[in-house]
Amino acid sequence: MKEKKKILVYNHIFFLISETFVYQQARDLAQNFDVHVLSQKFQNPHGFDCSMLKTHLVKRPQSLVGRALGKLIRYWCGAHMNISLKSFLRFRKLVKDHNITAIHAHFGPNAIDILGYAKAFNIPLMVTFHGHDASTLLRDKEYKEKLPELFDYATGIIIVSRHMIETLELGPWISKVHVIPCSVDPTKFTIQKNNKSSEVVKIAHSGRVVPTKGVPDLVKVFSELADKYDNIELHIAGDGIELEDSKELARKYGHPEKIRFYGRVSQQEVKDLLNDADIFVLNSRTDDRGDMEGTPVSIMEAMCLKKPVVSTIHAGIPDVIEHGKNGLLAKEYANEELKDRIEKLIQNPEMRKQLGAKAKETVEESYTNRVMQEKINKVFASL
Structure with missing residues (x-):
């Protein structure tokens, strides 16, 4: 040999x-x-x-x-x-x-x-x-x-x-x-049957709660949407230096009961969270120190589970997400654009389904x- x-x-x-x-x-x-x-x-x-x-x-x-x-x-x-x-x-x-x-x-x-x-x-x-x-x-x-x-x-x-x-x-x-x-390994991100009858639309974030992830702005955007929609929830998994600030913003904007912070979680808990979600959001941006992402694995994990992704035109994300085809993109720090993209998916279950299916196809072909x-x-x- x-x-x-x-x-x-x-x-x-x-x-x-x-x-x-x-x-x-x-x-x-x-x-x-x-x-x-x-x-x-x-x-x-x-x-x-x-x-x-x-x-x-x-x-x-x-x-x-x-x-x-x-x-x-x-x-x-x-x-x-x-x-x-x-x-x-x-x-x-x-x-x-x-x-x-x-x-x-x-x-x-x-x-x-x-x-x-x-x-x-x-x-x-x-x-x-x-x-x-x-x-x-x-x-x-x-x-x-x-x-x-x-x-x-x-x-x-x-x-x-x-x-x-x-x-x-x-x-x-x-x-x-x-x-x-x-x-990602698609065999480890298998879609679980979701038999929930609730009309609640669950929005998920998974990743470090640090400046490059834009979680405080996501909380602000979600709170504005929660003023308009009673049937939405935000689930945030991850730990980091902006976690306490994000929790404080949730209280400040008046919808803490609709925003759940999980802190650091296991890989299995991430999978469970993603399987239960309707929309995945990663509000990536270049922070004030110039720090940038590469190509976030969390996006691919969500795509693997047929979740429609809302993210930003940042680093390697546009290499994976083609706006309007397998996900939706907004410019960095553009909260109004981010809110618009999330709202489109809240309103349109069929769009969520189509983007999610195409997202899974993209991952299986290339990632x-x-x-x-x-x-x-x-x-x-x-x-």
């Missing part, structure tokens, strides 16, 4: 609760490659099956002598990641003994951290940008100035939406660029794990 190529996947932490897409890419690579995972910390809040991944831990130096040796290692390799001598030697042994074909770094800063080691060990480096590393972080002059060196050395640059070509200024390296959006797996395996197979 032909030996599988070996890929070393690096992220500073595996797996943060909001980074399921990192696990998905590592898992999908493991279908065709021998995948080793390198990190400074391992955690698994979702209880993912990691049996197909071989894990390796690197640690920062602790003692005064260790820090001095770590500094020498970084100088010798031209690297930024600060690791102990013992970790460095294990890292080098891993690369040599296992004949690593390539390193796949998630997020720009992590790729920059490991770039010097990839050069020192003469290993091809692939990097995936996901969102804030192609938006907010670009305000950091030091980070931005390091990107051309990364792009020059990288064998491939994976981005999750086309807008990153512009934000990362990838024109000179366009031949290295691969657009591979995040995806399933199988499609992403084929794309990412093709990229690494070319090495």
Whole structure:
């Protein structure tokens, strides 16, 4: 049997609760490659099956002598990641003994951290940008100035939406660029029969309650609609720095009984919430720090369950949602447009049905794990 190529996947932490897409890419690579995972910390809040991944831990130096040796290692390799001598030697042994074909770094800063080691060990480096590393972080002059060196050395640059070509200024390296959006597993988002007889129209949001998600404005818009429609509810799943402000706005605008905040929920609870919803809304926008999304997985999850989506013309969302065909879009920060789109769906059950059916079709054609797996395996197979 032909030996599988070996890929070393690096992220500073595996797996943060909001980074399921990192696990998905590592898992999908493991279908065709021998995948080793390198990190400074391992955690698994979702209880993912990691049996197909071989894990390796690197640690920062602790003692005064260790820090001095770590500094020498970084100088010798031209690297930024600060690791102990013992970790460095294990890292080098891993690369040599296992004949690593390539390193796949998630997020720009992590790729920059490991770039010097990839050069020192003469290993091809692939990097995936996901969102804030192609938006907010670009305000950091030091980070931005390091990107051309990364792009020059990288064998491939994976981005999750086309807008990153512009934000990362990838024109000179366009031949290295691969657009591979995040995806969903349709077998895990199955439609449950809904036998409810209620005429209540349930509107759902799922995602972090942070400035890029626009939840406070969604609460305002919903409250204005609730003044007009008695049969609507808003269900918000997620936690974040704007959660308490959003709750206060719900009380201020006089419809707290129609708005339910769930806080952080499990994946199963998200599925249950989406199955019970009539409309899914994600009010994404660029926040005042310049932070942007990539291509939100929550939209695809809702589409997979035949839910009509109302969202914004932001980042990779227009790559997935075609206005009037498989969902409705409004401009960022345009509350009147957002309200208009939601109201159209409140009034028109047939439109909800048509957009939902087309949404599911879109996901199954272009945004399933199988499609992403084929794309990412093709990229690494070319090495």
